[in-house]
Amino acid sequence: MAKTILAVDDSGSLRQMVAFSLTAAGYQVVQAVDGQDGLNKARDQVVDLVLTDQNMPNMDGLTLIKSLRGMSSYQKVPILMLTTESSDEMKAKGRAAGANGWLVKPFDPKRLIDVVQKVIG
Amino acid sequence: MQSETIPVEELRQLLAGVSDHGTQHLLEVEADLMQTTYLLSEAIEKLGACFMSVHEAVTAQQQELDLLLQQTKLPSEQQQKLLHYREVIAKEVNTAVTGLQFQDLTSQLIARTIKRVNGLKELLSALATHGDSMDSEQEHQEIARLLQEMNQSLNSRSVELSGGLRKAVDQHHMGSGEIELF
Numbered sequence: 001m002a003k004t005i006l007a008v009d010d011s012g013s014l015r016q017m018v019a020f021s022l023t024a025a026g027y028q029v030v031q032a033v034d035g036q037d038g039l040n041k042a043r044d045q046v047v048d049l050v051l052t053d054q055n056m057p058n059m060d061g062l063t064l065i066k067s068l069r070g071m072s073s074y075q076k077v078p079i080l081m082l083t084t085e086s087s088d089e090m091k092a093k094g095r096a097a098g099a100n101g102w103l104v105k106p107f108d109p110k111r112l113i114d115v116v117q118k119v120i121g
Numbered sequence: 122m123q124s125e126t127i128p129v130e131e132l133r134q135l136l137a138g139v140s141d142h143g144t145q146h147l148l149e150v151e152a153d154l155m156q157t158t159y160l161l162s163e164a165i166e167k168l169g170a171c172f173m174s175v176h177e178a179v180t181a182q183q184q185e186l187d188l189l190l191q192q193t194k195l196p197s198e199q200q201q202k203l204l205h206y207r208e209v210i211a212k213e214v215n216t217a218v219t220g221l222q223f224q225d226l227t228s229q230l231i232a233r234t235i236k237r238v239n240g241l242k243e244l245l246s247a248l249a250t251h252g253d254s255m256d257s258e259q260e261h262q263e264i265a266r267l268l269q270e271m272n273q274s275l276n277s278r279s280v281e282l283s284g285g286l287r288k289a290v291d292q293h294h295m296g297s298g299e300i301e302l303f
Contacts, residue, residue, distance in 0.1 A: 011225040013165045017218050020173070055229065055289055084226060084290045086299065095303050104298025106222035109215050115300055 002028040003120055004045070008038035008052040008064065009082070014105070018051065018082070021109035022116065035059025039067050046073045049120045051103075054083040054090070062097045069098035078119045082107060127264050129257040136252030140245040147245070151238050158231050165224035172217060179210060220295050229290050240282035244275060 005027050007018045012033075019029040030047060032038035034056040042050065050068065054061035061081055068074040080101040081094050091102050101115065186203065195203075251271040255264060292298070 009225075011228065013169055014222055014225040016169050016173075017221055020176075021218060084229060084292065086291060091301065099303065101300070101302040103300050104292075105225060106219050106292070106295055106298060108297035109218045111297055111300060115302070118302070 002026055003048040004028045004030060005116065005120075006030045006032060006038060006042055006047040006050045006052075008032040008035060008050065008056070008061070010034050010053065010056040014053070017109075018107075018112070021107075021112055024109075025113040025116070027116065035061060035064035035067075038064050042068055042071075042074065047077065049116060050074075050077060050079040051082050051116075052079065054081060054085050054094075062093055065094070065097040065099055080115070080119070082112075127261060129255050129259070129264060133252045133255050137249050140249035140252075143245045144242055147238050147242050151235060154231050154235050154238070158228060161224050161227055161231075165221070168221060172221060176214060183207060183210075219297055223295055226290050226292055226295075233286055233288070233290075236286055237282065240278075240285075244278050244282070247271075247274060247278060 005022055007015055007022070007029055008031075009015050009018070010033055015031045015033075019031060022029050030041055030045065032041045035052070036058040038050070038052060039059065050064075052061040052064055059067075061083065065079050065081075068077070068079065078100045079098060080103055081099050082103045082105060083090075084105045086104045094102055100119065103112065103115065190200070190203070248271070251267065251274065255267055259267075
């Protein structure tokens with residue numbers, strides 16, 4: 001059975017490219033338009049990995065990660081940030097919030113798939 | 122000896138003029154940025170849809186070729202060529218996926234610029250409001266105090282504006298970004 005990845009990003013074109021890349025590699029992708037939508041979808045269905053942007057309306061990526069880590073079902077689910085932000089300060093905040101990795105946009109599909117495979121197989 | 126006077130009316134007109142002209146130009150900048158955002162959104166929507174359609178067609182074509190190859194014995198040279206083309210397509214698809222993320226980055230930069238333009242419009246509006254509070258009947262010292270207050274107010278608003286506009290996009294090209302696992 002295909003593993004499910006929750007892709008959270010307010011950019012439709014970015015979500016489309018993430019979904020295209022991961023679906024081609026055999027994963028099932030659930031899309032969310034912002035942190036709040038991501039949280040709602042994560043509550044509906046426990047996924048195998050969360051890939052989230054940082055700067056989004058309604059709820060940003062760090063807040064989403066903190067909310068997910070507060071849920072017992074998401075304490076061990078890998079969460080990766082996929083964002084334009086690349087400062088050490090933001091990475092440290094992400095790590096403290098509970099992120100397992102940091103990917104700076106734009107992403108290369110092959111490298112994204114390699115990382116996802118490394119994290120969830 | 123002639124007493125020192127400040128041409129308050131002219132100063133007030135100058136401040137109002139700077140505010141009006143500046144605001145007009147910033148409104149034009151904002152309109153152009155909004156139009157750019159709209160054009161980029163439409164472009165990425167069409168490019169994304171075309172990319173998906175082309176990829177779907179190429180994938181179907183490759184599947185048909187695979188079937189044909191199973192049924193037909195092709196010379197080794199032609200088989201190698203077909204494999205080479207498959208690799209070229211895969212590589213170009215990867216590059217296209219990276220390139221098609223441009224709108225996410227540009228829209229963030231444009232949104233930041235629009236915020237700055239709006240902040241500047243507020244600054245110019247504040248300049249005109251301060252100018253209105255000046256009166257030709259006021260003493261020299263009083264006018265000097267108002268100008269000083271105006272300067273301080275503009276400085277603090279400018280600092281506030283810069284503080285609220287943290288730069289989130291540092292990328293200067295569309296190459297793949299760094300990856301770090303914690």
